[in-house]
Amino acid sequence: MSVHRRLAPFADRVLPWAATGAMFAALWSVFLYVPNERTMGPVQRIFYFHVNCWWAAYLGFFVAAGASGWYLWRGRSEHDWLARAAVEVGMLFCTIGLVTGPIWARPIWGTWWTWDPRLTMAVILWTIFSVYLVLRSSVRDDPEITRYAAVLAVVGVLDIPLIMISVRLWRGIHPSVISAPASKGGLEDPRMVVALLVTMVAFALLFAWLLWLRYEGLRLRDALHRVEDQMGEVAR
Amino acid sequence: MSAPGFWFLFAGYGVVWILLALFLMHLGRRHRILERELRELEARLPRQPVP
Numbered sequence: 001m002s003v004h005r006r007l008a009p010f011a012d013r014v015l016p017w018a019a020t021g022a023m024f025a026a027l028w029s030v031f032l033y034v035p036n037e038r039t040m041g042p043v044q045r046i047f048y049f050h051v052n053c054w055w056a057a058y059l060g061f062f063v064a065a066g067a068s069g070w071y072l073w074r075g076r077s078e079h080d081w082l083a084r085a086a087v088e089v090g091m092l093f094c095t096i097g098l099v100t101g102p103i104w105a106r107p108i109w110g111t112w113w114t115w116d117p118r119l120t121m122a123v124i125l126w127t128i129f130s131v132y133l134v135l136r137s138s139v140r141d142d143p144e145i146t147r148y149a150a151v152l153a154v155v156g157v158l159d160i161p162l163i164m165i166s167v168r169l170w171r172g173i174h175p176s177v178i179s180a181p182a183s184k185g186g187l188e189d190p191r192m193v194v195a196l197l198v199t200m201v202a203f204a205l206l207f208a209w210l211l212w213l214r215y216e217g218l219r220l221r222d223a224l225h226r227v228e229d230q231m232g233e234v235a236r
Numbered sequence: 237m238s239a240p241g242f243w244f245l246f247a248g249y250g251v252v253w254i255l256l257a258l259f260l261m262h263l264g265r266r267h268r269i270l271e272r273e274l275r276e277l278e279a280r281l282p283r284q285p286v287p
Contacts, residue, residue, distance in 0.1 A: 040241075041241040042241040042242055042245050043241040043244045043245050043248075045245055046244070046245060046248040046249070049248070049249065049252055050248070053252075092255065092256070092259045095255060096251065096252055096255050096256075099251045099255070100248045100251060100252065103244055103247050103248040103251065104244070104248065106244060107241060107244050210259070210263075213263055214263065217263065217266050217267060217270065220270055221266075221270055221273075224270065224273055224274060224277065227277060228273075228277060231277075231280065231281075
C-alpha cells in the first residue's frame with residue numbers, strides 16, 4: 001500500500017475537521033485566554049498568527065526544497081507535485097506574514113515598513129518563491145522549466161537560515177521574542193506560551209490540510225493529462 | 237482594549253481571513269477547471285454498452 005493511499009482516509013476525513021477545530025481553539029486562546037501585553041496592548045495579539053504564519057511558510061519552503069532535491073535526483077512526478085503544492089501553500093503563509101507584520105509595526109514602531117535586515121531578507125524570500133510560481137504557471141509542465149524551478153527551490157530555501165540569524169548578525173530592530181527572556185521583551189506570561197503553542201498546532205494542521213488539497217489537485221490534473229495524451233496517440 | 241490598538245488588531249486578523257478565503261477560492265477554481273476537463277474527456281470517450 002502506497003503512502004498516498006494510507007494517508008488519504010485521514011487527510012480527507014479527519015484533517016479538515018481537526019484543522020477547523022484547532023483554529024477555533026487558537027482564536028479562543030488569542031482573544032479570550034491570553035492577557036494583554038503590558039507595553040504593546042491588544043495589538044500584540046497579532047503576534048500569535050504572524051509568527052505561526054512565518055513558521056508555516058518556512059515549513060512549506062523546506063518541504064518544497066526537500067521534494068525538489070528528491071525530484072532532481074530521482075525525477076519522479078510525485079516529488080514535483082509535493083514541491084509545487086508546498087511552495088503555493090508556503091507563499092500563502094509568507095504573504096500573510098508580510099502583510100500582518102506592518103500592521104503590527106505601525107502602532108509599535110510608528111512606521112509601516114523599514115528596511116531592517118530581517119524584513120529585507122523576508123521580502124527576498126517572497127520574491128524567490130514568486131519567481132518559482134511564475135516559472136510553474138504554464139498549463140502543461142515543461143520538464144526543463146520544472147528542473148530550473150526545482151533548483152530555485154533548493155537554492156531559495158537557503159535564505160531562511162539568514163532570516164533566522166539576521167537579527168543577531170546585523171543588529172536589526174525586529175524583535176526576537178521567542179529566544180529573548182521575559183525580562184527583555186520575551187513572552188512574559190505562561191498563558192502567552194500556551195496560546196502560541198495552540199496556534200502553532202492549528203497552523204500545522206491548516207498547513208497539512210491545504211498542502212494535501214493542492215497535492216491532490218496536481219495529482220489528478222497529471223492523471224487527466226496522461227489519459228488525454230494516450231487518447232490523442234490512439235486517435236492518431 | 238484601546239480603540240487604535242483594536243483597529244490594528246481587527247485589520248491584522250481581517251487580512252489573515254481574507255487571504256485564506258482567496259486561497260480557498262483559488263483552490264476551488266482549480267477544482268472546477270479539473271472537473272470541466274474531466275467532463276470534456278468523458279464526452280470524447282466512445283460509449284460502452286452497460287453490462
